[in-house]
Amino acid sequence: xxxxxxxxxxxxxxxxxxxxxxxxxxxxxxxxxxxxxxxxxxxxxxxxxxxxxxxxxxxxxxxxxxxxxxxxxxxxxxxxxxxxxxxxxxxxxxxxxxxxxxxxxxxxxxxxxxxxxxxxxxxxxxxxxxxxxxxxxxxxxxxxxxxxxxxxxxxxxxxxxxxxxxxxxxxxxxxxxxxxxxxxxxxxxxxxxxxxxxxxxxxxxxxxxxxxxxxxxxxxxxxxxxxxxxxxxxxxxxxxxxxxxxxxxxxxxxxxxxxxxxxxxxxxxxxxxxxxxxxxxxxxxxxxxxxxxxxxxxxxxxxxxxxxxxxxxxxxxxxxxxxxxxxxxxxxxxxxxx
Ligand SMILES: Cc1cc2nc3c(=O)[nH]c(=O)nc-3n(C[C@H](O)[C@H](O)[C@H](O)COP(=O)(O)OP(=O)(O)OC[C@H]3O[C@@H](n4cnc5c(N)ncnc54)[C@H](O)[C@@H]3O)c2cc1C
Ligand code: SF4
Numbered sequence: 001x002x003x004x005x006x007x008x009x010x011x012x013x014x015x016x017x018x019x020x021x022x023x024x025x026x027x028x029x030x031x032x033x034x035x036x037x038x039x040x041x042x043x044x045x046x047x048x049x050x051x052x053x054x055x056x057x058x059x060x061x062x063x064x065x066x067x068x069x070x071x072x073x074x075x076x077x078x079x080x081x082x083x084x085x086x087x088x089x090x091x092x093x094x095x096x097x098x099x100x101x102x103x104x105x106x107x108x109x110x111x112x113x114x115x116x117x118x119x120x121x122x123x124x125x126x127x128x129x130x131x132x133x134x135x136x137x138x139x140x141x142x143x144x145x146x147x148x149x150x151x152x153x154x155x156x157x158x159x160x161x162x163x164x165x166x167x168x169x170x171x172x173x174x175x176x177x178x179x180x181x182x183x184x185x186x187x188x189x190x191x192x193x194x195x196x197x198x199x200x201x202x203x204x205x206x207x208x209x210x211x212x213x214x215x216x217x218x219x220x221x222x223x224x225x226x227x228x229x230x231x232x233x234x235x236x237x238x239x240x241x242x243x244x245x246x247x248x249x250x251x252x253x254x255x256x257x258x259x260x261x262x263x264x265x266x267x268x269x270x271x272x273x274x275x276x277x278x279x280x281x282x283x284x285x286x287x288x289x290x291x292x293x294x295x296x297x298x299x300x301x302x303x304x305x306x307x308x309x310x311x312x313x314x315x316x317x318x319x320x321x322x323x324x325x326x327x328x329x330x331x332x333x334x335x336x337x338x
Pocket of ligand 1: 026030106107109115162164
């Protein structure tokens with residue numbers, strides 16, 4: 001038994017105070033990732049700061065026509081929220097592609113951003129892993145790397161970020177609101193998660209003494225032409241091998257604005273402004289989609305067991321963009337089953 005202290009934060013300021021005094025402390029929200037990692041001995045927090053009673057569970061309209069989502073809004077409440085279903089259905093589809101209904105009932109918005117990689121070796125303390133134990137080596141580079149990254153990798157780490165929700169948030173250009181000892185700040189979603197470089201132990205640019213308080217969505221929701229496609233080994237309860245979030249604004253048959261983000265392929269949701277620019281003003285057809293896929297995947301590099309992901313991603317991008325252009329309805333099979 002590894003002992004740890006437990007405290008319940010009274011308010012955001014109290015949570016920030018608590019995390020600032022104990023560097024080995026961790027916030028706990030739904031606990032669906034942190035508790036597993038504590039059981040595997042991957043995470044060993046000296047103190048758990050329970051944030052579940054903080055008033056961060058509302059979805060509110062913002063003055064500029066967007067939405068502000070509290071960090072403690074459960075994933076299922078968010079996916080089924082009327083304003084999300086109507087104005088940001090891409091986000092709803094991505095959330096419902098993840099985990100299971102029971103997990104989504106527990107999982108929080110903030111926790112989803114902060115969940116850790118599913119690299120097999122990260123979760124196996126008998127093996128070297130630079131993310132878990134900096135400087136020990138990367139077992140995946142020459143190991144079983146079927147689920148690992150093909151873009152943005154480094155010699156230190158080839159892990160992927162496992163979230164579905166974050167792929168949609170990247171495409172929608174959300175902002176992450178955080179609070180810390182020196183006040184509040186907002187981080188563009190594209191700057192929130194990091195590439196591994198030579199510090200793979202750092203997943204995000206959130207400081208150790210900061211808490212996520214909310215996610216802000218801009219007004220533009222791409223509610224008509226969008227698609228989230230997740231390709232995985234099982235139809236449920238499995239992480240993405242490759243996922244694609246695509247959102248288009250069309251003018252007749254031409255693309256006015258495009259967003260494209262990949263999941264399952266990098267240490268963070270993968271976007272490239274040049275791939276989106278390649279779609280701009282083009283007819284919404286397979287030639288334009290193939291070109292965007294080529295640009296988005298340039299620089300992709302496979303390892304012994306995951307080279308298949310490059311072609312899989314290419315075909316998935318073309319298919320997802322075609323579904324978005326056609327306004328193909330999204331399948332939400334577990335809708336409203338709690
Ligand atoms: C079997 C299984 C299958 C899954 N499948 C998928 C899937 O297919 N797709 C997918 O996207 N996800 C999947 N998940 C992951 C799930 O979505 C995450 O575990 C969940 O979103 C984490 O949220 P939580 O509130 O439970 O976080 P917790 O476990 O409570 O916390 C996770 C981390 O976030 C930190 N944290 C939590 N809230 C905050 C905050 N407000 N500010 C700063 N730090 C914070 C904690 O300190 C901790 O480090 C799966 C999980 C399981 C167990
Ligand atoms: S890929 Fe990253 S998480 Fe996986 S073993 Fe290597 S260092 Fe660890």
